[in-house]
Amino acid sequence: MELNEICLEYIERARGLPISVFFNTTAYDGNFHEIPDLVKFFVAQSDVVRFVSFQLQADTGRGVLAERGFDITQASVAEQIYKGTGTKLNFGAIDTGHSSCNRYAMSLITNGTVYDLMDEPEFIARFLDSTANIAFNRNSRRAVVGQLADWVIANPDMITSGVKWTSKKLWRMKADMIKTRGKVNKLSFFIHNFMDACHLEKERVDACVFMVATRDGPMSMCLHNAKRDNYLLQPIEVKVENKLRFWNPVTGQLQDGVPQKIEVAHTRKTARGRTKQEMEKERAEARAGDEDDSDELEEDSESESLDR
Numbered sequence: 001m002e003l004n005e006i007c008l009e010y011i012e013r014a015r016g017l018p019i020s021v022f023f024n025t026t027a028y029d030g031n032f033h034e035i036p037d038l039v040k041f042f043v044a045q046s047d048v049v050r051f052v053s054f055q056l057q058a059d060t061g062r063g064v065l066a067e068r069g070f071d072i073t074q075a076s077v078a079e080q081i082y083k084g085t086g087t088k089l090n091f092g093a094i095d096t097g098h099s100s101c102n103r104y105a106m107s108l109i110t111n112g113t114v115y116d117l118m119d120e121p122e123f124i125a126r127f128l129d130s131t132a133n134i135a136f137n138r139n140s141r142r143a144v145v146g147q148l149a150d151w152v153i154a155n156p157d158m159i160t161s162g163v164k165w166t167s168k169k170l171w172r173m174k175a176d177m178i179k180t181r182g183k184v185n186k187l188s189f190f191i192h193n194f195m196d197a198c199h200l201e202k203e204r205v206d207a208c209v210f211m212v213a214t215r216d217g218p219m220s221m222c223l224h225n226a227k228r229d230n231y232l233l234q235p236i237e238v239k240v241e242n243k244l245r246f247w248n249p250v251t252g253q254l255q256d257g258v259p260q261k262i263e264v265a266h267t268r269k270t271a272r273g274r275t276k277q278e279m280e281k282e283r284a285e286a287r288a289g290d291e292d293d294s295d296e297l298e299e300d301s302e303s304e305s306l307d308r
Helices: 004-014 032-044 074-085 121-130 141-154 156-179 202-206 221-226 228-232 273-307
Strands: 021-027 049-056 102-110 113-116 185-193 211-214 217-220 236-240 243-247
Touching: 004 021, 004 032, 021 032, 032 049, 032 074, 032 185, 049 074, 074 102, 074 185, 102 156, 113 156, 121 156, 141 156, 202 221, 211 221, 217 221, 221 228
Parallel strands: 021 049, 049 185
Antiparallel strands: 102 113, 102 185, 211 217, 236 243
16 A cells, blocks of 8 residues: 555546556455455546556565465455455456466446446357457547447347446446446456466466466466576577577577576665565575574683683
8 A cells, every 4th residue: 555656647648648557466465455445545546547566466476475375366356356345246257378377357337336248158159249340448538439339230139238237337337427428437346366376287387377478378477487497597599690609598698509507696786675685584594604603613622721
């Protein structure tokens, strides 16, 4: 919540610009209790913010957070989101990748009240199937309305169910819409459950939609995080003036031969995250060892004095 002041500054910078504003938050035991208030903050800024993602703490192979010791799950984070929205949202109407990885919900907000947009899954499924080939313009409401009008003309069989669904939504929202003179905002919620680096599941990796661009094509972010050095510390072939050379990712330099071994030598200044913690632990153990040696020397000195 302390970051809201900074978030609001960036929101104000983006206000009026034709861009979609997204926010990501890592949900861990240190901020789990703050999720409802954070959701309320994003709801209040939904005229600018379009999408908020809560990414569950995991031991991904980098960073300083280890395995979750607190009861943080997709279900418990969803419950925290409900407390902030004041209404239950359907996180199961749309599948995005593997169900153990992702949960998605969409809401409409008017006069500060949140309404679930996915409360009729059957209609939503039909609508998504019929609009699968339409790339909606996220930055222009007018363009989206025009695209939806074209869709209605091209899908007359959806008119009856579409009008029925829209009418029910408008009727439920009418009091709040009157107060805002018809102003309605959209806010999407996403829950992403990363896998621990030492507990990858092939089925989830194969179904991944949260991917990293690599020289070998898109790759599951969980897999990439778990074996990141295997992918990042690889020389890259570069053709320069009809000659094949190799780019070293650590030095950033081109060289003629293939690097035999690429290693990163960290210093106290360059170390970050888990590497920094490990270096500090090693220094602490070294200091403790020095103190033990010093105590032994003092004991030996005292013994020699007694002998004399």
